Amino acid sequence: MTDDAAGPQAASGRGSAAEVFAVFLKLGLTSFGGPVAHLGYFRDELVVRRRWLDEHAYADLVALCQFLPGPASSQAGFALGMMRAGWAGAFAAFAAFTLPSALVLTAFALTAGGIAGPVGDGALHGLKIVAVAIVAQAVWGMARTLCPDRERAAIAALAVAILAFVPGAFGMAGAIAAGALLGLALDRGAAQPPAGRLALPVSRAAAVASLAAFLALLILLPIAAGRSQALAVVDGFYRAGALVFGGGHVVLPLLDAAVVRSGWVTPDVFLAGYGAAQAVPGPLFTFAAYLGAALGPVPNGLAGAGLALAAIFLPGFLLLVGVLPFWDRFRTMAKARSLMQGANAAVVGILGTALHSPVFTTAIGDPRDLALALAGFVALTAWKVPPWIVVGLSALGGAALAFAG
Structure with a gap:
């Protein structure tokens, strides 16, 4: 050793x-x-x-x-x-690491409906507006990192075009697959030099079983989803967790496809929760707990929050356990790096599409909303203000706009 x-x-x-x-x-x-x-x-x-x-x-x-x-x-x-x-x-x-933010967001989902009056409604609208600034910052930063050349910029643009004609989860999966294949064809990846070995108590048999479980759930859950609403919820959140490449914000369009397009959650409720998720510590995936609690059909409330939270984290953990014993060999393969570079470029296009819809189209209704969103974007990118502070200021700004009429 x-x-x-x-x-x-x-x-x-x-x-x-x-x-x-x-x-x-x-x-x-x-x-x-x-x-x-x-x-x-x-x-x-x-x-x-x-x-x-x-x-x-x-x-x-x-x-x-x-x-x-x-x-x-x-x-x-x-x-x-x-x-x-x-x-x-x-x-x-x-x-x-997960429970603190999950519990706060679940409590917000269960109590947000009780916020009434113009000031309360304005604060919730401010949370929707700040989502525009945060997603725009994510698109900007990811584009600079993951699309640094014209080939990968073209892959991102292709992903937008695919989603324009095939919206939803299938379009996203197709865009990622197309990006991965194009990245492989370009063969621009360099193998990561070995830096040591990861010593974790995972046998090859356990790894293979974990990968088999990941694939089985990915294939069988959509088939079983029609049998009950609970299975449909597990399927939607599991698929979102399985397809997230390139960072936490990329889960936004996947969850939108799972819960907004299905009619389980309204766009307003979705974006208010996404804005609130920026103000809490811990993983952004705990946004799933908010959505599970806010679902229209049962299971919702605490049961829905727990189900959604478990379903969205499960595929990432199954993949991690499945890859651990093989990682030392796999990371030295240049073609694997090329494949992932193409997939990550496609992710930029997917997130860019989400910035337009549902984020911008739902949150921005007039020039005052746009001004507040731009102020948040400048605070995040130029002034480097922590996101939770920008979220709080945006909520106050939304309340002020509502009070001013």
């Missing part, structure tokens, strides 16, 4: 699930700023302060989680908990 592997191997199994839960609960209560910021918090707390693993092992884990579909920071937290305290540690890390 190499020296680089010694760090994660030494850290594995040295702690308890209770210790992992306490550490990740602190992170779940304080980690604002999205997946990239979360990974920075993890590094500071677990690599620098607590020395659970070394820099090489952490970099390797981050590369894996950013490569796979799913919530990168939650996948990294799941793996870090596993490295520290086995399977119990993995689930402790997930629960502690």
Whole structure:
């Protein structure tokens, strides 16, 4: 075993699930700023302060989680908990990091309907407007990173064209597949140099079983969805979690396809919750808890929140467990990097389409709304104001607009 592997191997199994839960609960209560910021918090707390693993092992884990579909920071937290305290540690890390924001958003979903009057309605409208600024910032940043050349910019534009003619989840899956194939054809990827080995207690048999479960659910849930509303909810949120490439904000169009186009949630309720999700710490995927609680048909409320939350996180964790024993070999393949570069470029086009509809078309009704959205965008991009502050100011701005008439 190499020296680089010694760090994660030494850290594995040295702690308890209770210790992992306490550490990740602190992170779940304080980690604002999205997946990239979360990974920075993890590094500071677990690599620098607590020395659970070394820099090489952490970099390797981050590369894996950013490569796979799913919530990168939650996948990294799941793996870090596993490295520290086995399977119990993995689930402790997930629960502690996820529950704070999930509970807040569920409570918001259950009480938002009681907000009445022009000021309350205006504040909710401000939450919809801030979603325009936040998604625009995500599109801008992802385009600069994931579409740096004309070929990948063209793939993003192609994804927009595909969704123009085939809206919904099938169009998104087709756009990602087309982008991946074009990326493979361009063959521009460079293999990631080895940085060490990830030592986690996952056997090849468990990995194969996990991948088989991921594919079986992806194929069988749409078939079973017609039998009950609960299965339909699981199918919609599972599919959204399985197709998320390129960051947490990309889940927005997938969830829109699952719950808004189906009529389970209105566009206004959807965007108000998405805006509120920016003001809480922890993973953006906990937006699913809000949606599950706010669903029109049952299961909704607490049952719907729990069902949606479990369904959206499950595919990312199944993929992570399924890939872990094979990652050291797979990451050295240049063609795999090319494939992912093309898929990520298509994701930019998908998110750009969502910026237009439902985000912009639902939230912006007049020039005053547009001015408030532009102010939020400038605050996020030029002034680097934390998102939760921009969310609060936008809610106040929406209330002020309503009060001014």
